[in-house]
Amino acid sequence: MKKILVIALLFSCTLGIAQTSLPEISLKDLSGKEIPLATLSEDKTIVVSLWATWCVPCIRELDTIAEVYEDLQEEMNFELVAISVDDARSTRRVKPAVMGKGWEYTVLLDPNNDVRRHLGNPNVPLTLILKNGKIVFRHSSFTPGAEDQLFEEFKQIAGE
Amino acid sequence: MKKLIIAIAVITAIQTSIAQENKGTFSGGFESNSQWYLDDSGLVEENPNGFEAPQDQLRSNNYFTLRYSYDKFTAGVQYELFAPNPLLGYFQGFQGNGIGTYYLNFKHENLDITGGHFYDQFGSGLIYRSWEDRQLGIDNSIRGVRIKYDFTDYLNATAFSGNQRVGFEISEGTVTGVNTELDLSTALDIETGIQLGASYVNRYQEYTGPNDNFPAAVGAYSLRGDVSFDKFFIGAEWVYKEPDAYVESNTPSNTNLQDGRAILINTGYATKGLGINGTFRAIDNMTFYSEREAAGNSFLLNTINFIPGYTKQQDYAVTNIYVYNPQAAVIPVEGKAGEIGGQIDVYYTAKKESLLGGKYGTKFEMNYARWSGLDTTFDLSNNTYENSLISFGDKYFEEYSLAIKKRFSRRLSAIFTAVHTEYDGQVIEGKDFYLEGNAFVIDALYKFNNGKSMRFDIQHLGANADRGNWAASTLEYSFSPYLSVYATDLYNYEKTDIHYFSAGGSYTKGRTRVALNYGRQRGGLICVGGVCRFVPPNSGLSMNISTNF
Numbered sequence: 001m002k003k004i005l006v007i008a009l010l011f012s013c014t015l016g017i018a019q020t021s022l023p024e025i026s027l028k029d030l031s032g033k034e035i036p037l038a039t040l041s042e043d044k045t046i047v048v049s050l051w052a053t054w055c056v057p058c059i060r061e062l063d064t065i066a067e068v069y070e071d072l073q074e075e076m077n078f079e080l081v082a083i084s085v086d087d088a089r090s091t092r093r094v095k096p097a098v099m100g101k102g103w104e105y106t107v108l109l110d111p112n113n114d115v116r117r118h119l120g121n122p123n124v125p126l127t128l129i130l131k132n133g134k135i136v137f138r139h140s141s142f143t144p145g146a147e148d149q150l151f152e153e154f155k156q157i158a159g160e
Numbered sequence: 161m162k163k164l165i166i167a168i169a170v171i172t173a174i175q176t177s178i179a180q181e182n183k184g185t186f187s188g189g190f191e192s193n194s195q196w197y198l199d200d201s202g203l204v205e206e207n208p209n210g211f212e213a214p215q216d217q218l219r220s221n222n223y224f225t226l227r228y229s230y231d232k233f234t235a236g237v238q239y240e241l242f243a244p245n246p247l248l249g250y251f252q253g254f255q256g257n258g259i260g261t262y263y264l265n266f267k268h269e270n271l272d273i274t275g276g277h278f279y280d281q282f283g284s285g286l287i288y289r290s291w292e293d294r295q296l297g298i299d300n301s302i303r304g305v306r307i308k309y310d311f312t313d314y315l316n317a318t319a320f321s322g323n324q325r326v327g328f329e330i331s332e333g334t335v336t337g338v339n340t341e342l343d344l345s346t347a348l349d350i351e352t353g354i355q356l357g358a359s360y361v362n363r364y365q366e367y368t369g370p371n372d373n374f375p376a377a378v379g380a381y382s383l384r385g386d387v388s389f390d391k392f393f394i395g396a397e398w399v400y401k402e403p404d405a406y407v408e409s410n411t412p413s414n415t416n417l418q419d420g421r422a423i424l425i426n427t428g429y430a431t432k433g434l435g436i437n438g439t440f441r442a443i444d445n446m447t448f449y450s451e452r453e454a455a456g457n458s459f460l461l462n463t464i465n466f467i468p469g470y471t472k473q474q475d476y477a478v479t480n481i482y483v484y485n486p487q488a489a490v491i492p493v494e495g496k497a498g499e500i501g502g503q504i505d506v507y508y509t510a511k512k513e514s515l516l517g518g519k520y521g522t523k524f525e526m527n528y529a530r531w532s533g534l535d536t537t538f539d540l541s542n543n544t545y546e547n548s549l550i551s552f553g554d555k556y557f558e559e560y561s562l563a564i565k566k567r568f569s570r571r572l573s574a575i576f577t578a579v580h581t582e583y584d585g586q587v588i589e590g591k592d593f594y595l596e597g598n599a600f601v602i603d604a605l606y607k608f609n610n611g612k613s614m615r616f617d618i619q620h621l622g623a624n625a626d627r628g629n630w631a632a633s634t635l636e637y638s639f640s641p642y643l644s645v646y647a648t649d650l651y652n653y654e655k656t657d658i659h660y661f662s663a664g665g666s667y668t669k670g671r672t673r674v675a676l677n678y679g680r681q682r683g684g685l686i687c688v689g690g691v692c693r694f695v696p697p698n699s700g701l702s703m704n705i706s707t708n709f
Contacts, residue, residue, distance in 0.1 A: 067567075087285075088281055092426045096429075096435025099507070100508055120709060122671075139641065148611060149611060
């Protein structure tokens with residue numbers, strides 16, 4: 001118990017200077033092209049979602065947003081980048097799944113989970129809002145209705 | 161304790177200096193999975209007296225990671241505490257606490273050097289993959305040195321050497337590997353995507369026995385290529401492993417050596433609204449361990465390569481009872497020398513306003529998977545065998561699944577799932593049955609105003625063997641994106657009359673998630689990403705906390 005307290009203490013003293021950006025690496029998109037993460041939110045606000053083909057709430061979230069994606073793009077320049085954390089077993093499923101579902105998102109592959117580890121190994125889905133390269137909003141898990149809150153947050157952050 | 165105080169002092173010092181200079185960033189996370197096991201006389205799955213809680217009723221697995229990057233350097237450490245014992249079903253070598261992994265990484269322009277523990281994989285992982293999965297209790301990172309160099313934007317190479325993590329110890333054998341990858345499409349500036357790769361991985365473990373020809377070092381080679389043009393893609397990977405000792409009950413045979421082979425082919429077609437993916441794999445004696453004696457261990461310790469079950473990861477309680485567990489080990493007395501098979505996935509979206517699509521469009525997901533043993537002739541007295549890599553023996557597993565995702569209104573949507581499974585219990589679990597089952601699931605979701613929603617499912621599995629028929633249902637209510645509660649029951653109504661009920665809730669806020677569950681856990685294979693771990697049936701109260709920063 002004592003040790004857990006110590007861990008909690010360790011944790012609390014690092015909170016003040018938390019990770020506020022994505023790692024400075026490149027990930028491949030579905031056509032095999034390397035995309036540097038640093039360029040994703042240059043001078044703009046975007047949503048980044050960490051997901052996997054085997055994660056039911058992740059698919060729910062991305063399917064839900066996909067239904068209104070075009071409208072949101074027009075309304076508020078909404079943009080979503082979906083980073084798949086599918087590993088060696090399922091990474092090859094990503095392209096057929098994304099295309100089959102007709103998603104219009106930019107999809108990047110992180111089969112070695114470098115981004116996920118950089119962010120402290122969170123559970124997926126993890127939804128981030130990035131503005132000019134900085135993480136300004138973070139939410140993990142998805143329940144229906146959470147998308148409305150995400151759109152509100154996005155609107156507010158993008159408008160600031 | 162002393163170490164921790166030092167750690168706190170160091171962190172505080174670093175923190176102060178960062179605060180002053182405003183340089184470098186911290187990130188990290190904390191995850192705690194605890195369970196308070198409770199006696200349960202009704203859980204008569206394995207023991208007629210029910211589940212008897214272990215002496216250490218309260219057990220907890222905790223992981224604390226910290227990463228600090230400054231300029232070209234990144235340093236990281238993971239402290240782990242399993243107190244007083246790891247959760248049931250985890251490797252006992254995790255008992256206690258300590259620094260699980262640590263590393264220092266330097267990255268500058270084309271050079272990337274890591275000293276300490278690292279995770280990586282070559283190709284699909286069929287020759288080498290080190291990874292961590294806390295749910296499965298796997299951390300087979302390698303402790304040593306890893307160097308990656310990009311010669312150009314289309315050619316890179318990686319080399320590493322080290323010992324594999326085993327609980328809080330490291331492997332006796334040393335693992336060394338080199339890998340190179342060439343992106344021909346970038347090199348030649350052509351539209352067609354062509355990527356090539358080659359790897360060599362070696363396991364060295366001292367041998368002091370009587371056989372002069374016994375290999376202390378065993379190497380494995382792999383070649384692979386991926387081609388994509390327009391909407392098609394195809395990739396193939398071939399692996400050969402040099403002769404290694406046959407191991408029976410942790411004892412290597414001094415005279416009995418056998419080599420291993422594997423082939424993996426993946427192909428598909430993807431266009432908007434339709435995606436098809438096919439995977440084929442054949443493996444013969446392809447398990448590869450950083451210690452010979454570890455062959456066949458049930459905790460997946462010392463595994464150098466990655467052989468997942470290429471089947472669909474099912475989403476529901478009744479569709480997760482009979483899951484395929486890959487059969488990579490050579491066990492002549494059981495007639496096993498490898499496996500052959502594959503799967504096909506089809507994703508299709510019927511457009512809005514089309515016949516199948518209706519007002520909102522309809523999504524279809526189909527999967528077919530089939531796995532068999534290799535057609536093999538065994539010489540049981542010598543523990544040897546002969547076979548061809550492309551040959552079909554007895555069927556181990558076959559599955560057809562279909563999921564239809566349909567929205568009925570702005571508020572109501574549903575998923576309909578049907579799965580037909582054939583499962584050889586003898587081969588997969590060592591139990592005397594062969595099962596055919598049909599599962600049906602209806603999963604409905606209703607969205608209220610203000611982020612409130614309700615999910616309800618009913619599930620049934622009709623099976624002709626083992627424990628027969630099962631039914632299940634789940635009710636989940638979300639008060640907001642942050643707070644949700646659920647209750648579920650999985651009921652084996654035909655043979656054992658056991659209810660596996662559980663109820664709980666979770667609260668998520670920003671970086672932190674807390675979940676509480678009370679109830680029973682069915683014994684059997686828990687599979688994550690096609691890799692399975694055996695857990696005993698149990699009962700109790702569990703709490704999971706995770707946070708990241």
